[in-house]
Amino acid sequence: MIGIIDYGAGNIKSVEKALECLGEEVLISKDPNLLNKADKLILPGVGAFGNAMKQIRSQHLDKIIYDMAASGKPFMGICLGLQLLFEGSEENKGVEGLGILKGQIRRIPDSEGLKVPQVGWNNLKLKNDGRLFKGMESDPYVYFVHSYYLQAEDPSVIKAVADYGVEIHASIEKDNIFACQFHPEKSGEEGLKMLKNFADL
Numbered sequence: 001m002i003g004i005i006d007y008g009a010g011n012i013k014s015v016e017k018a019l020e021c022l023g024e025e026v027l028i029s030k031d032p033n034l035l036n037k038a039d040k041l042i043l044p045g046v047g048a049f050g051n052a053m054k055q056i057r058s059q060h061l062d063k064i065i066y067d068m069a070a071s072g073k074p075f076m077g078i079c080l081g082l083q084l085l086f087e088g089s090e091e092n093k094g095v096e097g098l099g100i101l102k103g104q105i106r107r108i109p110d111s112e113g114l115k116v117p118q119v120g121w122n123n124l125k126l127k128n129d130g131r132l133f134k135g136m137e138s139d140p141y142v143y144f145v146h147s148y149y150l151q152a153e154d155p156s157v158i159k160a161v162a163d164y165g166v167e168i169h170a171s172i173e174k175d176n177i178f179a180c181q182f183h184p185e186k187s188g189e190e191g192l193k194m195l196k197n198f199a200d201l
């Protein structure tokens with residue numbers, strides 16, 4: 001069973017539908033006792049970094065996230081869910097992230113001909129043999145919606161990058177922790193393949 005953490009994020013239903021399309025049993029909850037029973041957890045997210053951290057902490061969901069990360073069970077952050085795993089964001093300076101991984105979230109710089117936020121499809125360049133991309137083509141095409149991007153401190157955790165006026169660390173993996181800045185649940189067959197790879201861990 002795959003648990004989806006419900007803290008008021010915006011893309012929960014689309015993640016649920018994608019997983020159900022793959023035949024997975026899905027639980028959406030904010031109850032730590034129920035989430036603890038899941039074999040894997042997903043932290044989705046659309047919205048502002050600071051508000052998301054406030055919601056997670058006020059509902060004491062940070063504890064289940066830390067516990068799951070330490071348990072060795074597969075854990076996946078999507079979009080804002082990736083950003084929250086790191087230390088902080090330029091979107092809301094002074095707000096601490098979960099700090100499970102080292103790195104900062106930066107605003108996409110203004111560049112001629114590029115709109116911020118990035119809304120739409122972009123190619124990934126795969127690196128470092130990420131397990132989410134097992135059996136995939138070298139440059140999968142995926143769907144992004146974001147104004148901020150990850151700069152990870154440790155290059156070995158970076159499993160995919162994308163170019164949007166700056167190099168975006170688009171997917172990371174460390175031990176049992178996985179995360180994507182893009183939306184695999186909205187990225188067609190290639191996105192479903194990534195979710196299937198996660199479900200099969």
